[in-house]
Amino acid sequence: MLSRVADSLYWMSRYLERAENTVRQLDVTMSLVLDAGGANAEARWRRMIAALGSPAGMDWSGGLEEMAHRLVFDNLNAASVTCCVNGARENARQVREEISTEQWQRLNRLYHTIHSAQTQAQFDSSNGDVLASILDGVHLFKGVTDTTMIHGQGWQFIRLGRYIERAYATATMLEVYQPILFHMQREHTGVEYLELVGLLRCSTSFEAYCQVYTADITPDRVLEFVLLNRDFPHAIRYCVDSIRQAIESIERTCGRRSPGALTAGIGRLHAMLDFTTISEILGGDTAGFLHTIRQQCLLIHELIYRHYVHYSIQSALAV
């Protein structure tokens, strides 16, 4: 597979994952603001922006509605949902011959939905519906991706993009929320309960959490679930498992071995999540642990690029 094609598929997938994450966090923030008590709109906004990786140009300017509108529709801010969808579509367009017609049509439809004046007008009256329809669009795209595309190298790069983005974004979010949540009293108030549920909903984990732990929601279990659950697709450990599988599969279809550093990087991250208990994480440097996850994700991305996409010609000729 052409390196450029792998690159485009990877970023198409990352951009969509980013759009989805942004939409979900915004949705949760907008609904939390409605509840009395707890942090005010400004504090929540700042926290959410930090959880999204502190993109520029999203500083609080006074109106939540206006800020939300900007975060979804601002064509000039790379962090906006619109820009993420644009990025995904632009990447897809460059590899039009590699993806299925169904994928292209779904993505195109999502693109046209988000760009229509009607959607923007509707957002001001019922933002929840608009956010839900964007999420639907993303989910449909992922569905047809899994059902209409050969699960070959291209699909693995799509998977890689999705899970690297998700692991990174989830770790960022937990890092921002952990000082607030995990130093709570054991007996928490109603407001704290809402915060924890909000955190779970940011990663669509609420219902899944309840199935595992019942609705008895405590900070340590929340962290354990989002970080260490191995069966839930939004848990970081699941993401890392998927990243490892994708890399192994790419390596197999390529017929050349990944460099040792890449294997070691993914192995280290995997082991971190496999062999650490939640009490050790909470007892030690929690922020440091989450930070290490992010650093490892960046490193893995970098190594994948150095080996499969932007390799130097000298190194490739030497083989």
Add this chain to the structure above:
Amino acid sequence: MSAGHSIALETLFGDYPLDRAFDEMREPSGTLRPHYRALAERLASLPADELQRRKQSADLSFLTQGITFTVYGREEGTERIFPYDLLPRLVTAAEWDRIERGLTQRITALNLFLRDIYSDGKILNDRIIPRELVYSCKHYRRQMRGLHVPRNVYIAVVGSDLLRLNSGEFVVLEDNLRVPSGVSYMLTNRRVMKRTFPELFQSYGVRPIDHYPQLLLATLRSLAPEGRPEPNIVLLTPGVYNSAYFEHTYLARQMGIDLVEGRDLVTHDNIVYMRTTDGLRRVDVIYRRVDDDFSDPLVFRPDSALGCAGLFNAYRAGNVTVTNAFGTGLADDKAVYAYVPRMIRYYLDEDPILPNVETYLLSEEKDRQYVLANLEKLVVKAVGESGGYGMLIGPHSSKRQREEFAQQIAANPRNYIAQPTLDFSRSPCLIGDRLEPRHVDLRPYILFGDKINIVPGGLTRVALEKGSLVVNSSQGGGSKDTWVLE
């Protein structure tokens, strides 16, 4: 309308005008040409709204397949659906036979001409074509001098534009020897038409064109450098912003080859590689859809990032085939065009089967004076342009436009040619719920590998605006499926 036509046919035709221009469907008396009879009867037998329903279903088919092109000069990357007409244009076996022989002859001569110009220049020494005309051509590439080209094929993929004059005779309007486009529309039109009129298609005995991608692949393979039995063939595209990007992805997919951009290619020791996730992979044949100027910044335009640095040297070394060859635009220069009949006589010692359109060279004193005095009757074209840009259509022009062109001609006469305004043929199109005649041309696609292959058909381009003579897709033209009959 003559007697014997059904009422439905009368309604369909309405006040369908017939005049001097050749009508593809009807004779001057109004009777249907024999080979169009079945089509007309079929149309007349359909319930009134059935035609519209089929049109809508065909529309939808184009839409969902994303068959679009990009219009320049508007917002960057504006995608549009290529407009098309539902009724096929029919070409009889006898007509096609002449076209096929004529094009084969013409392309053979043009290829010999390119080879001659880039080697000994015999035709110049024999003073058949003025030397300065060739050397002043915008698309002449001195880098090609003395370079051996695989199988001596310079032009592997050609699309020549034909018109049918009032007499019914086909003439060649121009040859596209650089990067002719539109073949994907020919193929998708056919697919949609088969679905729209299956019974009619079957009853007509239409010669197939669907194997074009396979023929193209075989042509490219036949031009691979020696000693590369399993050549790696790629299609080089300028990228998503190119107007023909859809076609590039379409052809790559149909041939099962990689679609590459300049940034995917690297050269080392005069070998071209593409960057894959498996490492570098050698490239043997490049079907180039990037203009000469943008192909290699080391040799051509240094500011272009669309091509691949070092490509030309690898080509010169014979390690990679690039097709069409560089510098082929020399032979489709509109001033050189005027000499093609002489080339055919010179190289092949034959009379041209398909004539040229009469052409005035503005670099010639006598021609220039005539043209300047008769601008309102003529079509003036810039020699190096294509796609309907840089053109003055005399009868449809304003006094100011004519004055502007007269000034430009005076400043650079070599850059322009003039031709009489042609009354070329018209074909019935479905406009609303009626048939109306619209001007059409025909662009067959010629492949030149170990031999010349022309798939029977081509792209019939239609000037969809009433009375318009411009068929280019960039200027509001559309297309029709072309049925060559057994």
